[in-house]
Amino acid sequence: xxDLPQGPASRRIDRAGLVIAFALAALAAVLVWxxxxxQTTTMYGMGPEAMPVVIAVGLGLLAIGNLIDALRGxxxxxxxxxxxxxWLILGGLALLIAIIGLGGGFILATSALFVTTSAAFxxxxxxxxxxxxxVMTTLIYLAFDRLLTLSLPTGPLERLL
Amino acid sequence: xxxxxxxLFGAAVALTLxxxxxxxxxxxxxxxxxAAPGGGWDQTARSxxxxxxxxxIARSVQVTNVAGAGGSVGIAQFVNGAKGDGNQMMVxxxxxxxxxxxxxxxxxLDQVTPIAxxxxxxxxIVVPANSPIKTAQDLAAALKADIAKVTxxxxxxxxxxxVMAALFAGAIGAxxxxxxxxxxxxxxxxxxxxxxxxxxxxxxxxxxxxGQIKSGKLRALGVTSEKRIAGSDIPTFKEQGxxxxxxxxxxxxxxxxxxxxxxxxxSDAVENMVKSDAWKDILKQKGWDDAYLGGxxxxxxxxxxxxxxxxxxxxxxxxxx
Amino acid sequence: xxxxxxxxxxxAVAVQPMNLLYALIGVFLGTAVGVLPGIGPALTVALLxxxxxxxxxxxxxxxxxxxxxxxxxxGSTTAILINTPGESASMATALxxxxxxxxxxxxxxxxxxxxxxFVAGTIATIGLAFLAPWLVDFAVRxxxxxxxxxxxxxxxxxxxxxxxxxxxxxxxxFIGLTLGLIGIDKLTGQARLAFxxxxxxxxVEVTTLAVGLFALxxxxxxxxxxxxxxEKIEPVRGSLWMTREDWKRSWKPWLRGTMFGFxxxxxxxxxxxxxxxxxxxxxxxxxxxxxxxxxxAIEGVAGPEAAxxxxxxxxxxxxxxxxxxxxxxxxxxxAGFQQYGLNPGPLLFAERPDLVWGLIxxxxxxxxxxxVLNLPLVGLWVKLLAIPQPWLYAGILVFATMGTIAAxxxxxxxxxxxxxxxxxxxxxxxxxxxxxxxVGLILGPIAESQxxxxxxxxxGDPIVLLQSPMSATLxxxxxxxxxxPFVLKGLGRFRASED
Numbered sequence: 003x004x005d006l007p008q009g010p011a012s013r014r015i016d017r018a019g020l021v022i023a024f025a026l027a028a029l030a031a032v033l034v035w036x037x038x039x040x041q042t043t044t045m046y047g048m049g050p051e052a053m054p055v056v057i058a059v060g061l062g063l064l065a066i067g068n069l070i071d072a073l074r075g076x077x078x079x080x081x082x083x084x085x086x087x088x089w090l091i092l093g094g095l096a097l098l099i100a101i102i103g104l105g106g107g108f109i110l111a112t113s114a115l116f117v118t119t120s121a122a123f124x125x126x127x128x129x130x131x132x133x134x135x136x137v138m139t140t141l142i143y144l145a146f147d148r149l150l151t152l153s154l155p156t157g158p159l160e161r162l163l
Numbered sequence: 164x165x166x167x168x169x170x171l172f173g174a175a176v177a178l179t180l181x182x183x184x185x186x187x188x189x190x191x192x193x194x195x196x197x198a199a200p201g202g203g204w205d206q207t208a209r210s211x212x213x214x215x216x217x218x219x220i221a222r223s224v225q226v227t228n229v230a231g232a233g234g235s236v237g238i239a240q241f242v243n244g245a246k247g248d249g250n251q252m253m254v255x256x257x258x259x260x261x262x263x264x265x266x267x268x269x270x271x272l273d274q275v276t277p278i279a280x281x282x283x284x285x286x287x288i289v290v291p292a293n294s295p296i297k298t299a300q301d302l303a304a305a306l307k308a309d310i311a312k313v314t315x316x317x318x319x320x321x322x323x324x325x326v327m328a329a330l331f332a333g334a335i336g337a338x339x340x341x342x343x344x345x346x347x348x349x350x351x352x353x354x355x356x357x358x359x360x361x362x363x364x365x366x367x368x369x370x371x372x373x374g375q376i377k378s379g380k381l382r383a384l385g386v387t388s389e390k391r392i393a394g395s396d397i398p399t400f401k402e403q404g405x406x407x408x409x410x411x412x413x414x415x416x417x418x419x420x421x422x423x424x425x426x427x428x429x430s431d432a433v434e435n436m437v438k439s440d441a442w443k444d445i446l447k448q449k450g451w452d453d454a455y456l457g458g459x460x461x462x463x464x465x466x467x468x469x470x471x472x473x474x475x476x477x478x479x480x481x482x483x484x
Numbered sequence: 485x486x487x488x489x490x491x492x493x494x495x496a497v498a499v500q501p502m503n504l505l506y507a508l509i510g511v512f513l514g515t516a517v518g519v520l521p522g523i524g525p526a527l528t529v530a531l532l533x534x535x536x537x538x539x540x541x542x543x544x545x546x547x548x549x550x551x552x553x554x555x556x557x558x559g560s561t562t563a564i565l566i567n568t569p570g571e572s573a574s575m576a577t578a579l580x581x582x583x584x585x586x587x588x589x590x591x592x593x594x595x596x597x598x599x600x601x602f603v604a605g606t607i608a609t610i611g612l613a614f615l616a617p618w619l620v621d622f623a624v625r626x627x628x629x630x631x632x633x634x635x636x637x638x639x640x641x642x643x644x645x646x647x648x649x650x651x652x653x654x655x656x657x658f659i660g661l662t663l664g665l666i667g668i669d670k671l672t673g674q675a676r677l678a679f680x681x682x683x684x685x686x687x688v689e690v691t692t693l694a695v696g697l698f699a700l701x702x703x704x705x706x707x708x709x710x711x712x713x714x715e716k717i718e719p720v721r722g723s724l725w726m727t728r729e730d731w732k733r734s735w736k737p738w739l740r741g742t743m744f745g746f747x748x749x750x751x752x753x754x755x756x757x758x759x760x761x762x763x764x765x766x767x768x769x770x771x772x773x774x775x776x777x778x779x780x781a782i783e784g785v786a787g788p789e790a791a792x793x794x795x796x797x798x799x800x801x802x803x804x805x806x807x808x809x810x811x812x813x814x815x816x817x818x819a820g821f822q823q824y825g826l827n828p829g830p831l832l833f834a835e836r837p838d839l840v841w842g843l844i845x846x847x848x849x850x851x852x853x854x855x856v857l858n859l860p861l862v863g864l865w866v867k868l869l870a871i872p873q874p875w876l877y878a879g880i881l882v883f884a885t886m887g888t889i890a891a892x893x894x895x896x897x898x899x900x901x902x903x904x905x906x907x908x909x910x911x912x913x914x915x916x917x918x919x920x921x922x923v924g925l926i927l928g929p930i931a932e933s934q935x936x937x938x939x940x941x942x943x944g945d946p947i948v949l950l951q952s953p954m955s956a957t958l959x960x961x962x963x964x965x966x967x968x969p970f971v972l973k974g975l976g977r978f979r980a981s982e983d
């Protein structure tokens with residue numbers, strides 16, 4: 003995320019492309035490493051370690067292919083990205099996971115995601131959005147938990163209902 | 164939260180013990196099905212819910228699903244999260260024994276408090292109707308002639324069908340490690356492979372193949388019960404001279420660290436449930452066999468099955484010793 | 485003739501007013517739950533099955549059929565409107581459907597999907613009624629090697645989703661194949677790429693990946709470049725309904741989709757994903773408007789939707805004739821049947837024809853109800869897109885995560901969802917196609933297990949792949965499909981140089 007080059011790419015070495023090629027090669031290495039942990043218990047036919055190796059070879063070749071594209075500057079042009087918006091949404095997702103993990107319940111968790119996403123898309127009215135989010139998620143919770151008996155995670159707010 | 168509940172429950176237990184079963188309908192239970200909705204364990208948990216409430220043994224029962232890895236994820240959460248909670252139970256069964264061993268789970272069945280075995284299903288070996296193999300002894304002879312060429316289709320690796328293939332080979336004196344067992348996902352796929360003659364024989368629970376056996380598309384070579392199933396002419400393996408007795412059982416357990424009083428309340432609740440008409444109706448409707456075994460006898464059984472299954476899986480190389 | 489009489493009797497039962505009402509309630513409930521991404525028809529049926537217990541067998545069966553169809557259509561609705569396929573089978577629908585929705589053609593996209601589902605469902609139901617016994621014989625003869633060959637054909641067709649660069653398309657596919665390795669190996673029970681995390685042992689859930697890549701990735705991408713162009717979504721541009729031109733371009737894909745969906749759905753391990761992708765790539769090749777593909781071509785919605793629905797009817801063939809539940813949904817239906825003391829299997833058609841034909845009639849009625857309920861709603865659904873962008877995307881994310889929260893509320897699963905969102909964002913940013921990742925995740929494990937099963941049965945001899953006539957034929961088709969573009973190109977050049 004940190005190395006997004008700014009400005010349109012030109013016909014020179016594309017750093018992001020190099021990173022992609024390297025990541026694919028690393029993934030191939032992980033596959034091979036992991037497949038060596040497996041023991042061949044298969045008596046007949048093909049063992050569990052064959053397919054990872056095949057895929058790793060494919061990934062290795064693709065790493066080379068992507069490397070060539072990057073060196074030639076063949077990647078499609080891209081526009082600058084707004085990292086703030088991306089981080090806001092990711093922050094919202096992190097909040098959601100933390101709230102669910104700590105037992106804060108469905109309403110608080112999804113409301114947090116709603117507010118941060120809305121802010122990422124340029125809204126500044128955090129209070130108003132929070133109110134909307136709480137009402138909306140509470141209604142969703144009631145509809146699914148009560149009417150359809152779909153169990154959603156409960157927290158302090160859900161217990162009040 | 165926990166100490167409060169425990170204390171509350173302690174009070175409830177005291178009351179229950181004092182007032183007898185009449186007050187036990189104050190029970191508010193949580194039953195975990197360590198699998199996704201729809202499967203065998205989930206159906207067992209939901210049937211218990213239905214029967215416990217219908218027979219007025221518990222006031223409310225909530226079923227939660229924690230799916231993953233043959234129950235490994237569920238039991239880990241159960242042992243760590245419900246410790247000492249006398250209001251919770253978890254459904255489990257034969258498959259979990261193997262799954263825990265194969266997944267090198269840090270949590271084992273030694274840690275839970277056994278309550279009772281509830282149901283079991285007899286296993287069967289079948290061949291297509293046009294197969295030259297007519298009896299279990301024919302199959303044994305084929306295995307002894309060339310073990311690699313006899314292919315078995317069944318459920319997931321390390322599951323009850325797989326264990327049974329290994330036990331069959333062991334019982335007739337063949338090398339269990341060399342059994343050519345081919346796991347399929349779900350009974351449907353393996354049944355197609357058997358009917359299509361792609362494999363030599365198929366292994367599964369009786370109910371899965373019942374329709375095909377009755378319609379004559381499959382021939383049952385033997386069943387794994389001690390005695391023939393009532394009203395059925397399928398011979399047991401035992402009467403054919405092969406020592407293979409096995410059942411796919413399902414049971415219910417409580418969290419570790421509960422008091423003997425709490426254990427008694429749960430055991431009594433389950434025992435009363437098993438005796439209720441609601442439970443009997445469900446068994447009939449679902450075609451499950453009652454295999455109730457409670458108390459220490461079940462604890463003993465669980466220990467023996469764990470040893471047996473782990474040994475078999477080790478012998479076929481699925482569990483590293 | 486007997487068949488007709490039985491079907492007519494089933495119909496007579498199904499069209500009683502009370503039963504029609506049950507069908508309508510079922511379709512409504514099914515759609516309501518089915519729109520949640522991550523909750524496919526199987527889980528929808530599982531969750532709502534208790535609701536049907538309270539009715540008499542006839543009413544409950546028909547409500548059940550309604551829930552089933554509603555659940556399926558719910559998945560397509562979100563795929564089209566918010567680029568969030570509710571289940572793997574509606575992923576192909578999202579490819580063109582969402583592009584249509586963004587171009588103000590959400591109405592026709594939803595309509596062609598509903599009508600296509602209806603057409604395919606009807607044809608497939610008739611097929612079920614008349615061809616079931618014959619088809620099942622064929623399906624049972626399909627062995628592991630034949631499935632592997634079918635997967636090879638499917639892999640070739642994936643290239644239709646690759647976009648401009650084969651290197652980037654293949655990269656996406658291999659990322660998907662890698663994800664497919666995660667979890668317990670089906671044949672030996674050993675864990676691959678799980679790194680000791682128990683939640684990973686069951687592998688990557690297709691819907692988690694699809695929702696992460698499609699919905700989350702899209703939201704992140706749109707947010708990141710909001711300062712360039714304010715993306716304007718017009719809910720309706722042109723007609724809300726299908727125009728004459730739309731009909732003309734839809735009917736053939738409907739029929740072709742059905743031809744793919746029904747037989748492959750009837751195969752015990754056929755599934756719904758392969759026919760939808762076969763249909764997508766076929767339509768892409770046959771279309772008279774190739775320039776529209778990737779920008780919202782109606783054929784790319786009509787075909788896969790029909791294939792999806794036809795394959796669902798196809799799974800009933802082995803279920804009713806052999807008692808084989810070949811998909812999660814079919815397994816749930818089996819549970820539903822057993823509730824009424826109905827045991828699907830070879831004896832069912834002989835022993836309980838009334839119930840079988842009642843069910844088939846119910847499916848038909850539920851299909852009609854789906855159309856009745858959803859066509860008037862198309863206008864309403866499309867208006868959802870008029871919600872201001874911040875709220876629209878915030879709502880989409882709440883919705884997208886909700887499916888996972890409901891189905892598997894674990895920190896690991898939600899973290900995976902978020903990670904796939906980031907992956908989807910990066911892939912969009914660097915112009916890697918998204919769909920091949922999901923296809924790789926679905927097809928990779930199936931191809932691997934079937935190949936290994938075939939080799940285990942043949943004791944490691946690869947000649948088994950060519951010995952079966954079905955497998956040899958399919959492999960031949962795959963080879964031709966792989967080489968044809970090159971050969972045609974070469975011929976073109978050859979002719980050009982001759983001139």
